[in-house]
Amino acid sequence: MLGALLLTTITASVPLILASLGGVISERSGVTNIGIEGMILTSAFVAVLGSYYTGNPWIGAVSGVLAGGALSLVHAFATITCGGNQAVSACAITLFATGITSFGNRAVFKRAGLSDPVNALSTSEIFRGIPRVGNLLADFSPYIYATLILIIIICYVLNKTPVGLRITTVGENPRVAETVGVNVWRLRYICVFISGCLAGLAGAYLSTGQINTFQEGMSQGRGYLALAAMLMGQWKPGRTTFMAVFFGLFYAISLQVQFVPSLRIPPSLVQMLPFVACLVATSLSKRAVGPAANGIPYLKRK
Numbered sequence: 001m002l003g004a005l006l007l008t009t010i011t012a013s014v015p016l017i018l019a020s021l022g023g024v025i026s027e028r029s030g031v032t033n034i035g036i037e038g039m040i041l042t043s044a045f046v047a048v049l050g051s052y053y054t055g056n057p058w059i060g061a062v063s064g065v066l067a068g069g070a071l072s073l074v075h076a077f078a079t080i081t082c083g084g085n086q087a088v089s090a091c092a093i094t095l096f097a098t099g100i101t102s103f104g105n106r107a108v109f110k111r112a113g114l115s116d117p118v119n120a121l122s123t124s125e126i127f128r129g130i131p132r133v134g135n136l137l138a139d140f141s142p143y144i145y146a147t148l149i150l151i152i153i154i155c156y157v158l159n160k161t162p163v164g165l166r167i168t169t170v171g172e173n174p175r176v177a178e179t180v181g182v183n184v185w186r187l188r189y190i191c192v193f194i195s196g197c198l199a200g201l202a203g204a205y206l207s208t209g210q211i212n213t214f215q216e217g218m219s220q221g222r223g224y225l226a227l228a229a230m231l232m233g234q235w236k237p238g239r240t241t242f243m244a245v246f247f248g249l250f251y252a253i254s255l256q257v258q259f260v261p262s263l264r265i266p267p268s269l270v271q272m273l274p275f276v277a278c279l280v281a282t283s284l285s286k287r288a289v290g291p292a293a294n295g296i297p298y299l300k301r302k
Contacts, residue, residue, distance in 0.1 A: 006250055013248025014147050015040065015202035019153050019226035020244045022198030023269070024235050026051040026072075028158065029191035029215035030171040032295040035075055035090030038097030043068040043203030045101040048214040049108065051118040054172075061121060061143075061204045069193050071097070076192040080185055083297035088218025090296020094223075102216050113216055143209040146201070155237045167191060171291030174234045174298040184298055187288060199223070219276065228278045231288045246281070 018050060019036050026033040030062065046067035051060030071093055078089040102112070109115045127137035158164040169177040174184045202222070207214045225247050233240030254273040257265065 002217055005249075008252035008255055009245065009249045010144065012251035013245045014141075014144055014205055014209075014227060015222050016226050016244035016248050016251075017147055017151065018198045018202040018205070019159070019223055020229040020233070020240045021150065021224055021237055022195035022202075023227050023230040024158070024233070024237055024240050025154070025167070025191045025198070025293050026195035027230065027294050028171045028189045028235055028291055029167050029299065030291060030293040030296065031076070031079060031188050031192050033072070033075060033195050034087060034193060034196070034224075034227060035071070035089055035093035035259050036226055038219065039068040039071045039196050039199035040091075040203040040206070040223050041094075041101055041219040042071055042097040043200035044207040044218055045115075045203075045214050047106055047204035047208045048115050048118050051120070051203055051208055052116065055119055057121045057208050059117045060118065060208045061201070064204030064208070065097060065181060065197050065200040067188040068196040068198070070202060072192050072194070072196020072199070073198070076189050079297065080188050080192070083299060086295050086297075098217070098248070102212070105216055111153030115214040117212050118208065120208045122209060122212070133277075137205055141205070141209040143201070145207040150198070151237070151241055155241075158237055168291070171293055177290075188298075202226075219252075220271075225274060225278055228282060232281060234288050235290055243281075247278060250277040 021042060023036055043064035047064030048059040049060075050063030051057045054060070075086075075089050075093055078084045080084045105115055106112055121142050124138050124140055124142050128134050130137060158167065166177065166182050169180075170182060170184050170187050177187075178184050203219065206218055207224075226244065228249055230240050231244035232243045232288060251274045256269045257270050257273075
């Protein structure tokens with residue numbers, strides 16, 4: 001039971017970790033991105049399309065990542081170049097994603113709710129031949145290993161490199177960053193794009209890593225939980241990852257509870273558990289103070 005809970009926690013945490021780290025990168029550069037929920041959903045659908053039309057789940061994964069990146073560039077253009085309201089732009093992306101994925105699923109697969117099964121990346125067969133531990137390692141999706149690598153890279157870049165310092169400076173005081181030669185707009189575009197790609201990878205994992213189909217609305221609020229993990233992690237990648245795993249644990253518990261026959265709890269109530277945990281944890285935590293320039297459009301000097 002404990003082993004199953006641990007494995008489920010790992011798999012449930014992956015999209016939360018990816019999306020929350022994307023949020024960290026975007027917001028530390030000064031751009032609020034609550035559209036991560038919509039990017040996850042769109043990417044999940046596009047990943048299935050890529051795998052469905054080519055038969056190659058790797059192409060599906062890349063398609064999902066690019067879809068998330070493309071949506072993030074729309075958000076970047078609206079908020080960085082045009083100086084639009086960042087919350088409104090992100091909400092519009094999420095609403096667009098809900099409609100376009102539902103319409104697309106009906107148009108391509110000729111039915112509502114669920115797509116056809118596609119080839120997925122549910123195992124890592126390259127590890128199968130390793131003595132003793134090969135079968136265990138092979139049972140995990142390549143998305144999980146990619147997530148572990150990305151955690152290390154993001155923590156190192158943001159905390160230990162000049163690039164991370166520039167991102168932090170742009171998020172705290174873009175005018176100062178500009179005076180020392182940093183191209184504020186370009187760096188923010190890059191950070192928002194990376195944020196979208198990470199959300200895209202999270203969405204691709206949901207539809208072609210965790211399962212092998214697209215379900216309408218399958219993001220199920222993970223984008224918002226990821227943002228909560230970012231806030232409670234105080235925009236620090238290590239703490240944010242920990243909080244994402246914490247919420248992943250409650251996702252895992254909610255899944256395990258549904259398979260206990262003696263507990264006759266309606267599934268809709270069980271599915272609320274991660275969000276209840278989020279509300280309780282948020283109410284008990286200290287008020288988080290983010291980057292000073294986060295959410296504030298930056299107008300270049302003429």
